[in-house]
Amino acid sequence: MPDAALRLKTLAEQMLGAPLPVRLRAWDGSEEGPPDGPVLVVRHRRALRRLLWKPGELGLARAWVAGDLDVEGDLYEALDRMTGLFWERDTEDTASPGAGGAGARSVKALKRALDALRDPGMRSAVQSFAALAGPLPPPPPPREEMRRTRRGHLHTKNSDKEAISHHYDVGNDFYELVLGPSMVYSCAYWERPDGTLEDAQRDKLELIARKLDLKPGQRLLDVGCGWGSMAIHAAREHGAQVVGITLSSEQAAYARKRVADEGLTDKVEIRVQDYRDVVDGPYDAISSIGMAEHVGKARYLEYAQDLYALLKPGGRLLNHQIARRPVADESAYQVDEFIDAYVFPDGELAPVGTTVSLLERAGFEVRDLEAIREHYALTLRHWVANLEAGWQRAVRLTSPGRARVWRLYMAASALSFERNRIGVNQLLAVKTPAPGTSGMPLRSRTWN
Template sequence: MTDAAPRLAAVAETLLGTPLPVRIRAWDGSEAGPPGAPLLAVHDRRALRRLLWKPGELGLARAWVAGELSAEGDLYAVLERVAGLLWERGPLPGAPDPADGAGAAADPGREPAAAGALLRDPERRAAVRELIALAGPLPPPRPPAEEVPRRSGARHTRVRDRQAVSHHYDVGNDFYERVLGPSMVYSCAYWSTGATLEEAQRDKLALVCGKLALRPGLRLLDVGCGWGSMAVHAAREHGVRVTGVTLSREQAAYARKRVADEGLTDLVEIRVQDYRDVRDGPYDAVSSIGMAEHVGAERYRDYARTLYALLRPGGLLLNHQIARRPAPDEEAYRIDRFIDAYVFPDGELSPLGSTVGELERAGFEVRDVEALREHYGLTLRAWVARLQEHWDEAVRLTSPGRARVWLLYMAASALGFERGRLGVNQVLAVKPAAGGAAGLPLRLRTWNG
């Protein structure tokens, strides 16, 4: 029989309590759902077992990474409708979300999480039984190999941070070239009408340099220097002496070659070093572009104080950082499980107000905040387009699962920025000099022309 899709659609509508927003194609070739709606293909019933054992985002992500789910046609349309269910309703109604890991795999006879949740409503109880029948009686599949193993110990120690950075950035420089393009800038670009990705990234680097008022002879510390784009731009265009630090050895090797190819070795030094171990201040300016997301809420004050100590009086900090919307109950806020498991292990997002507050507590005077939320949506869509264009190469350079991780992460993040769930902000702060002098012009925004 070829009736898996209609059965699955009926189960989904019962459990979600809403009409199915996408069309489903099941592993047996059957289809169900609104005609003409974006299509979600369920290639393998193993995807259902993942959802039974891990309802919600992580179960869906595991099935996607394993190739058991895919979007056909407009990727963004599928993700927006599926993500809308998660954002607005959470996982299956009433389903618990137990600690993940070896426990479920080690006890395959244990009742699936979703099956123990619903279960005073006869219709939903029947729907869960139908879902179990569709999924089959086998135990939950192991997580895809791309998932970060369970971690132990305190977050954001030097060793654990180095491991987290390596997981995300040491995927291969050739892979990142396919996604990011020649600029090799892995942060929000600064767009103008008709600009290319390369032009928008150049304009972002110019914006940062303008805010920091860089000029020949100044010393710049670029924290989380990545593949050296900011360091090269600042030295080449403004004649500053740059120290770039990263925890990624692959990034450092790539950045050093760029510096040498540009003939800038007398101005730029690239180190594999934790920012907490930099001891050769004071610097005239610090740029931190897309790095602070790795710091962690409990370490953020130390991060701010460290950068404050590395600046001379009157020195400037440009902190470019992704932000999340404040949660109604901040104590109940949880790190995104897909991002933590597959993309940025131990990464944390904070509301803009928290970031500004911590910078001020460290002694900085915050002088300007510029929100670039819409710019990041455009940037991510450009990266997704490049990944799709170079898909076969990306798979060859990494793995099918890793390429799927990046596709899902970037496309879903684009929607997050476009819908206002995420933001990104450039915060310009100064370390006040004696008597409170900041040394800044009366009209700051001359960098915007």
């Protein structure tokens, strides 16, 4: 009689010290656990072997990407149930980047029981787990979707270019499928929950343009310009002269074609360039939308100082950035294994207070902060829906593993924003022209 699910459930609950919150189906067809809701499917013993070779999150990620582990039913509910099992116990766990940085706590929850494989006190459970996994052959090589090595030091120009290429140079057609016609890969700004993604992204770009008070002929530097959406909007709708920079060659080629199609080549220049190499200031305004998560804490002050130096006195910076919650020991913050290996290599999040402090140390006067985390949850759910609706095409455009990575990371990130585990903020900062002045109107929130 098939009994793999019962044996696996018993071991999991022994490690968890609590009932398994989702139903479990094993490779032999057996099922155990709650009769309602989503089902965690272990399609092959190989999933267990991957976890024995890499106990914890990386082994779990490899099993998921390979298709050895899956969820049938509502993925959001499955992640939420697993997260709820651990959230109250471990409120000081470190958060990690997700969409445009974020959502790793939900992913962590799926593998928490498996961390017990490292616990010497769980020796008998580990032995039983190994017996259930079957003969342990040599570890399989990393899948193509995983970034294999990290070369050199973090956040050098070369390492940043390599990391950006891993995430963004996977095919513009794939991003069109996920992001929709706007081709904006950052949090949209929703007037109402039932609005369209395209309208919400247009409203976000317009909100940023108004916060920057863009006027015809002014120079805008768009740092991390992506596929050119902000640059095109600023030039077309506000008459700005725009320089957009990205480290992704595929993004730049796509953005240049869009600029040409819009007839804006006299107003928009797209460069493949590191922000540290921009020397043609001063600019009237700078937008940095979903880019600062890639900078890293060791380089953040340098990033802020470089942007400050590129602005005219009275110039404005709009920094749109995901933030994690602070933890008791900030030195203990670690980048999540799954996110680092499969999604955003070398990405780091900081609490919003840290970001404000570093901008101020660089010389900026921070004038406005708008928290919009609920907007990112809505945005991510739309991206997941786009991916699921075009699943077969997404697989053809990339790979089954890549599509699975994106589905998991975006769904988990949506839940993290909804549950207030990570946030996203727009910070408006000014290069104050002289002591006692700000260059800002008395009522600065004219964009409301």
